[in-house]
Each structure stands twice: as structure tokens, then as C-alpha cells.
Amino acid sequence: LVPLSFAWSGDHVIIASETSAITTRNIVASERARLGLGQTRDVVMIDVVLVQNVSVREAPHAIAERYAEQADWDPRSSPGYAYLILLPERIQAWREVSEIPGRTLMRDGAWLV
């Protein structure tokens, strides 16, 4: 469990993390992660699969620009960082108990809403 900035490409979540960090190594090894956004009473949980792991030096310009714009931080000046491109498979969102029955918004990569 670590706090990270992220960007959203429309299809993928993009995070940037040091290649040597435990977080990066765990995601690269398992090819899976769970992301949590929002607050105690307005929760978003996203189960993702890793689709690409690319160093900041070798990343496509569009990915780097998107990340810098949305995350308000540009890791291209930090050697040793990589972008992890993550594809959502399941998205759940709810405020409180009353919204738990309808909390799944995406399943197996397909939007339900």
C-alpha cells in the first residue's frame, strides 16, 4: 500500500514509480494491482493488469506528456523511474452501504454502466 500520483488516458491508468521500488517490482512480478481512489465514504477501487512497463527515457512522448499534465509532476528528469501502463479489469465505486449492491461499474474489462 503506497500513495502514488496517476494519470488516466481514457483506457489506461498510468503511474510512475522507481524501477527498483518494491511497489514496481511487485506489480511487474504479479502483473496485477489494486488501486484505491477517493475517501472513506466515496470509494473507488480499480483492479488492473499491467500491460506495459517502460522507462521514462524510452516512453512514448504522448504517455509522458499525459502523465506530466495530469499528475502535476514530470518524472522524465528522474532516471530510474518507469511508467506502468495499467488496464482496468474491474471498477467498483460506492459511497456507503446503500450503494454497495450496485458498486461494480466494470467487470472483466467491460463497462456495466
Add this chain to the structure above:
Amino acid sequence: LVPLSFAWSGDHVIIASETSAITTRNIVASERARLGLGQTRDVVMIDVVLVQNVSVREAPHAIAERYAEQADWDPRSSPGYAYLILLPERIQAWREVSEIPGRTLMRDGAWLV
């Protein structure tokens, strides 16, 4: 990674979770957990050890009352729930990169601030 309500006793974090839930089973098995509070740019991370796992029916009155008051939800009407009493060992808090050097507020259970 799951979203949970919690209460703070002054020394311990109290969460309530179904005894059969993966979260509960993982914490009971490992006797450890990492809690994340706050938001992307105002983070609190607490590494805790499990000190007590008590069903809602057998819990001391003071714990149940504290939890109900702070979490704004009372699991005593939900059979199968347990309180997990968690002792912080390490607490880290920071807003952005500038506060990372001083982010550790508790180490080995002792406040540094």
C-alpha cells in the same frame, strides 16, 4: 486493499470486519497491516500489529461504544463481525515531496514528535 471505517482509542486503531472476510483472515494470519488515511497530497500511512481480535458479541463495552461513536456505524447488530485492535508501530505523514524527509512521526511504537 479495502476501504474500512475505523476508530482511534488514543493508543489503538479499531476496525470492524467480517470474521470470514479475506481482509480479516489476512490480518489474523500475518498479525500485521498497513493503513492509509487521507488523500493523494496529504497522506498518512500507519503500519500496525494486531493485538486483539474479538467478536462483536464478546467485545468489551468500551471498545464497542468507541467504535460506534467514531465510525458512525455499529456492527454489534451484525453477527459474524469482529473488532481488530491494532497497535501502530510506524506512522508516516506527508503532503508532497518537500515533507518526505520528515515523514516518519512514529518508529518502533515511539513518537518522534
